[in-house]
Amino acid sequence: MPHLSLSNPILAQLNSGVLVIDDEYRIRYLNAFVERHANLALSDVIGQSIFNVFKDLPEAWLKRKLMSVLDLQSPAFSSWEQRQYIFKLPHLRPITSSSQYMAQNCTMMPLHTDKTEHQLICILIEDATDAFVYQQHLSRTLVELEKANRQDGLTKVLNRRYWEEQLKQELHRARRYQHSLSLILFDLDKFKDLNDKYGHLGGDFVLVELSSFISSLLRDSDLLGRYGGEEFGIILPETGLQGAVDVAERIRQAVADYPMLFNQQTIRATLSIGVAELDIKQHFLHEDVIRCADMALYNAKRTGRNRVCSFQAGNTEYHKKVN
Amino acid sequence: MSPLGFSIEQRDCLQEIINVAMGLASDKLARFLNTFVHLQVPSIALVGATAIPDEFEHRYQDAEATLVSQGFFGNEGVRGEAIVLYQMDNAHRISALLGYEPGDVSEIEMLTDISSILTTTFLNGLAAQIENSLSYSAPRVLSSRHSNVADVLKATSFHWEHALKVDISYQLIDHSFNCDMILLIPGEAVSNIKTILDRILEAY
Numbered sequence: 009m010p011h012l013s014l015s016n017p018i019l020a021q022l023n024s025g026v027l028v029i030d031d032e033y034r035i036r037y038l039n040a041f042v043e044r045h046a047n048l049a050l051s052d053v054i055g056q057s058i059f060n061v062f063k064d065l066p067e068a069w070l071k072r073k074l075m076s077v078l079d080l081q082s083p084a085f086s087s088w089e090q091r092q093y094i095f096k097l098p099h100l101r102p103i104t105s106s107s108q109y110m111a112q113n114c115t116m117m118p119l120h121t122d123k124t125e126h127q128l129i130c131i132l133i134e135d136a137t138d139a140f141v142y143q144q145h146l147s148r149t150l151v152e153l154e155k156a157n158r159q160d161g162l163t164k165v166l167n168r169r170y171w172e173e174q175l176k177q178e179l180h181r182a183r184r185y186q187h188s189l190s191l192i193l194f195d196l197d198k199f200k201d202l203n204d205k206y207g208h209l210g211g212d213f214v215l216v217e218l219s220s221f222i223s224s225l226l227r228d229s230d231l232l233g234r235y236g237g238e239e240f241g242i243i244l245p246e247t248g249l250q251g252a253v254d255v256a257e258r259i260r261q262a263v264a265d266y267p268m269l270f271n272q273q274t275i276r277a278t279l280s281i282g283v284a285e286l287d288i289k290q291h292f293l294h295e296d297v298i299r300c301a302d303m304a305l306y307n308a309k310r311t312g313r314n315r316v317c318s319f320q321a322g323n324t325e326y327h328k329k330v331n
Numbered sequence: 332m333s334p335l336g337f338s339i340e341q342r343d344c345l346q347e348i349i350n351v352a353m354g355l356a357s358d359k360l361a362r363f364l365n366t367f368v369h370l371q372v373p374s375i376a377l378v379g380a381t382a383i384p385d386e387f388e389h390r391y392q393d394a395e396a397t398l399v400s401q402g403f404f405g406n407e408g409v410r411g412e413a414i415v416l417y418q419m420d421n422a423h424r425i426s427a428l429l430g431y432e433p434g435d436v437s438e439i440e441m442l443t444d445i446s447s448i449l450t451t452t453f454l455n456g457l458a459a460q461i462e463n464s465l466s467y468s469a470p471r472v473l474s475s476r477h478s479n480v481a482d483v484l485k486a487t488s489f490h491w492e493h494a495l496k497v498d499i500s501y502q503l504i505d506h507s508f509n510c511d512m513i514l515l516i517p518g519e520a521v522s523n524i525k526t527i528l529d530r531i532l533e534a535y
Binding site for chain 2: 069079081082085087090091113
């Protein structure tokens with residue numbers, strides 16, 4: 009029949025691998041795609057066990073798949089997303105792809121023919137390297153995107169939205185496990201003067217420099233975020249008021265002693281710092297803790313700057329913001 | 332007439348074919364898994380595909396669930412998409428069922444394996460009775476632990492007009508294991524199935 013004679017040239021041109029084995033794993037057929045990629049000739053390997061010809065096959069795993077094909081007379085599948093390849097073959101994009109071997113989607117199908125007493129299985133190998141490469145790009149982009157989504161663009165500390173989200177979660181955790189939790193809010197003293205004197209680039213430089221310096225003073229579990237302009241917040245999980253005041257004092261001192269070199273000029277900056285501890289009887293929302301730390305911060309400003317004030321419950325002597 | 336214009340005879344015939352297909356599938360599975368498989372008579376319902384998300388929202392509301400989809404197509408215009416839904420509580424039982432060692436394969440591969448086995452053994456049995464044969468696309472996980480079942484179903488069933496809902500409950504001697512199977516079928520395939528059912532009814 010004329011259309012049957014077309015099968016062989018089609019199989020030879022096919023850009024997918026076709027491999028036929030019998031129920032004793034002996035190779036009965038493979039097409040040019042497999043011959044060329046694996047650098048072998050059908051005439052050399054016919055009748056040999058597939059596990060001898062392809063040494064790197066995951067034997068136990070593949071045998072279980074093949075057994076299900078024969079027992080159930082239904083197809084089995086393998087996706088590159090779970091197992092990058094079954095047959096270790098080079099691919100056609102060695103330069104543009106980061107992976108060394110062809111990513112593959114494989115289908116194992118029962119093959120019905122009346123010419124042989126052995127049961128046959130056809131293994132179809134499709135090159136999924138393109139999808140694999142796109143997926144890798146996508147994953148990398150997603151990681152970067154997620155990072156960008158929680159970072160402040162200038163200072164690279166947490167941005168306000170993400171930082172507040174973290175505060176809500178920490179509050180929830182502290183409440184559930186009866187842990188203490190403290191909050192530090194700090195503000196650069198006379199930032200406006202600094203901008204006037206060194207220009208906005210100088211002001212930005214100070215924000216970036218101090219963010220990274222203060223980050224280096226914190227524990228891994230502490231969360232530093234930019235709350236706005238020159239105002240920052242630090243969430244201190246499992247820390248009581250006294251512990252938080254100690255941390256704040258250490259930061260205040262270290263920043264005051266930290267000279268920053270900008271355009272051959274040394275800039276010095278000081279911080280006013282407010283500290284508050286979560287009071288689970290009084291604070292229901294994360295805004296409540298922020299409000300208390302904010303009041304302490306204003307107090308630090310009012311009483312002379314470059315100092316740490318903590319919020320004491322019942323103390324109503326807090327004043328409106330001064331610069 | 333039942334919904335979608337199936338006559339009572341057509342419906343009964345379909346139920347009978349599905350019962351037999353399920354019986355064949357469980358017999359194959361029992362041999363493959365070397366354990367006794369007890370199978371309840373599957374209940375079937377034909378519904379509009381748009382009704383599917385709401386039907387399953389309630390059942391999988393509080394549980395982590397996974398959906399695995401597999402397309403199928405055969406002769407005489409029979410085609411559609413089979414979706415198997417699992418509660419994730421079942422996942423560790425599935426691995427024991429298939430004889431995997433812990434850490435042997437990923438959870439996703441395990442789920443696509445068992446789904447493919449359930450779907451293809453069942454549909455092969457169905458196809459054999461209507462003198463058809465089916466090809467299958469690779470199984471694909473539609474949702475992970477964190478996505479909402481109803482939302483995923485909405486996105487999927489949107490493309491289809493009708494759905495044949497088949498409740499399957501497998502019980503094995505050492506494990507009890509439940510899942511749902513939905514066969515989503517486009518409108519013209521439903522008419523093709525009706526034609527096939529009529530031919531079978533005439534033969535009796």
